[in-house]
């Protein structure tokens with residue numbers, strides 16, 4: 360079976376997923392594309408022989424669209440996801456699921472009323488080979504009960520429009536989801552420490568930030584977000600258990616020994632770091648749609664991330680330890 364995909368939002372990652380669906384992923388084709396920038400939609404659609412349509416609703420309703428991929432701006436996500444659920448069509452939504460926890464909850468309610476899962480959220484690190492290998496080690500019990508996780512998310516620079524809250528919503532949101540998934544545990548509180556600021560930043564930005572989370576089972580998680588580190592895109596993660604540790608491997612790269620020095624490259628762009636993870640993520644989504652059983656990060660995971668991000672932003676502004684207020688995961692999302 361070929362899954363016909365309709366795409367809402369043909370910007371940077373939308374166009375990249377269209378390319379991926381057309382040239383890398385098997386069992387899928389892009390049949391319709393929309394964007395509020397009609398020229399962009401037309402150009403991306405033409406590149407893969409798809410139709411360009413005027414609105415997201417037209418894409419959702421199209422007879423030749425079996426499943427919907429939402430890659431518009433965050434504030435527009437909820438409307439498209441709710442539209443897809445109303446049409447009974449599987450929908451892959453790039454993070455965030457919605458920009459408010461309230462909208463995430465509307466999606467949970469609509470999906471639950473529909474009676475089976477339709478939504479997958481684009482937390483692609485769960486598809487990265489290194490993180491998957493880490494999870495296998497943790498789940499095997501080899502390092503004992505996890506006690507701590509140390510993470511770092513460093514970008515070389517960010518543009519002026521990036522502000523302090525984005526360190527949570529745009530950046531640490533990946534660690535928030537990844538740690539919940541790695542540990543199979545929920546984050547119950549958040550605190551943010553604000554070190555001396557780097558001079559390599561726009562004046563309005565608190566950079567770096569150290570985020571401290573506690574899980575329901577009592578593990579402690581620290582996430583360093585440093586988005587003007589200058590030297591590269593660097594993602595680090597180490598879980599410490601009662602009897603051992605496991606560390607995320609760095610991407611494979613040649614080690615050069617020359618002129619009395621040993622050196623190797625550091626990636627500069629997150630698109631390169633997670634390129635393979637995106638491929639696997641979209642392939643597994645297509646396969647799950649074809650099999651009629653959507654899996655992967657769920658609406659509940661999107662909601663939990665939104666709640667934890669909100670608590671973290673409050674913690675940034677107040678300096679307090681803030682409870683995430685998350686209730687138990689509903690059986691529907693077990």
Ligand SMILES: NC(=O)C1=CN([C@@H]2O[C@H](COP(=O)(O)OP(=O)(O)OC[C@H]3O[C@@H](n4cnc5c(N)ncnc54)[C@H](O)[C@@H]3O)[C@@H](O)[C@H]2O)C=CC1
Pocket residue numbers: 367368369370371372373393394395396399415430431432433435453454455481482483
């Ligand atoms: N999982 C990941 O690692 C990443 C996820 N993202 C997420 O993907 C989403 C898109 O990000 P980018 O591609 O970087 O942004 P972008 O600005 O390059 O593209 C967004 C596109 O959506 C279009 N758009 C906005 N509202 C629309 C609507 N109501 N209907 C149709 N089109 C609409 C815009 O015109 C634009 O072309 C964001 O939610 C972002 O957080 C982005 C980068 C990486």
Ligand SMILES: O=C1[C@@H](O)[C@H](O)[C@@H](O)[C@H](O)[C@H]1O
Pocket residue numbers: 514529530533629
């Ligand atoms: O979502 C993303 C970007 O918005 C963000 O800026 C990067 O640091 C992330 O790693 C990437 O996955």
